[in-house]
Amino acid sequence: MTDHLRNVPVVLPTGAPARRRRGLFPHYQWATWLYWVCLVVTGFSMLLTARQDALLTPEGLGIGVLLAALVTLLLTAIIRRLDLFEDEPGPLLLAAYAWGFVAAPTIVVVANDHLISALERVGLASWSAALAGPTDEELIKVLGVVLVLYAGRAHVTRPLNGLVYGAMVGLGFEVSENISYIVQGAIMDPNSDAVGALQVGLSRVLVGFGAHVMFSAIAGFGVAYALTAFRISVARRIGVALGAYLLAWALHFAWNAPEIFLSSSEAGVFASVFLKYVVLILAFVLVFRYARSIDHHWFETVLADQPADVVTPGEMEALRSVHARRAVRKAARRAGGAAESRRLADLQEAQLRLATLLGIYPDGSPPVEVQKQVVHEIRSRLTVPVEVPA
Known part of the structure; x- marks a missing residue:
């Protein structure tokens, strides 16, 4: 429960469970198999990369993992409080995080290399990060959201569920990406691995904190809306899902885009980053408020006809x-x-x-x-x- 009271055990009538017993990731679903195949294959590749990083710069890798753990704990605590009416199952949250941490960045590295090369060949080198990043990263991340929501769909009843799982996918991706940049910073620093890692790590944490969380949360809301808003027409559900994905893409594009309106001075760069971050937060808040309004309507509807001895x-x-x-x-x-x-x-x-x-x-x-x-x-x-x- 979002209020995090204590999840206390409740004395029940004999033999009667309090919660519905629903399997997580049923083995007969295609989404389950696709999720695990992708996770195992990419996990093996990530382990090889981590082994190489540990040999090259154990200090850099250690600092990256430590900062990733701190950011994960902080943002997970915030994300779990977004849902007012239900605690999402821990295994599903972990599955979403694992996709973002392991599968998405491993696939994105390969996809980005090919797409950036193609963009450079057509004269779009200066815009390659703005185009390749949101195109590859948002697509792979939202694929993970779809797999998690579909495989665990017995637990997905409201659009806000998708926002939460999308945020967890984005969190996994963000901290994994931070680790890779921190390791690179440690290797590139001519004086000290630790100093290079700390400089890059702090800049990655402070600049755009939670950006990927918000990108993927917005897209995840759209996916869950399409899966749960059964009283809405299929066309509108698809339209909302597509609109949410395009909004996430556009926000990511703007974040990566080179500055063309403000000066290239230090003050201009700071103003640009600040403005982009404010716009991102406002967009996320608007989507979140819309999702919460749906939640309030759902809550009032399901309990509307209950007698006073159940809920006053x-x-x-x-x-x-x-x-x-x-x-x-x-x-x-x-x-x-x-x-x-x-x-x-x-x-x-x-x-x-x-x-x-x-x-x-x-x-x-x-x-x-x-x-x-x-x-x-x-x-x-x-x-x-x-x-x-x-």
Whole structure:
């Protein structure tokens, strides 16, 4: 659950599971096989490269891996909080990250070499990075998003799911790319591998922090929209997916493009990078807000007809945001102590699980009814009424 309460175990009716049991990456799906074949082949190639880097500059590789680990931990914590109503399964998040870290950069290296050579032959050398980067990288990254979403589609019920998995693919790609640049910086520095690695590493982290995360998140939103918006026409779903992908491509193109409007001075370069980064963040925020508005509508729809002993209007309002959930738990703590606050946290988690189930199963089906019993059982242990602060 996005509020990260504790994912506490809930006492259930005998023999009844709280969550639906859905396989991750079923072996009979083409997407599963394609994902694993690509990951194994590219993983072997990456291991050979890593072995060579370790022999050439162990300091550079070590610094790159350390910075990659720090960035991964920080951005993963942020990404996992984007979904207000459900925790995405850890194995699927890891699968998305692995595609971005291993498969995508390994394939992109080969594709970029060929495309850049072709662009140089037709006189577009100065624009090769702007054209080749988004063309190859966004295509390979979004392929990974498609494979992860399709192979784990039982867990994909809303467009925001795609945004989260896309962000994880982008995160894997970004830190993997950073490591390769850091290693190159260590090798090229004439004085010290460590100094060269740190200079390149800090510049890569500080300039465009999370750019690939946002590119791929936008494209991932479009893919999940096409897969989950069943009440929308196929043409519109495809149009949104294509539009999101083209937006990601255009933002990446602009980021890599040479400066043609501002001066080539240090101040001009800084202003250009700053402006591009602001535009990228604004575009991501707009897509994210749109995805969240879809989420709020979905949440209100699936719980709209539930009786008050399952979820009251006040509880519905509190569940809509992390801030409101924490506020009602603080009110419960003041009224009934820490134990009451924990019980209310359990109730919120159970209600969010119920909403997720109702998004897949019809009301009255066994998984939904079992989860309603869980909600009733937790509610029976509350000692003070739930108060929603104004």
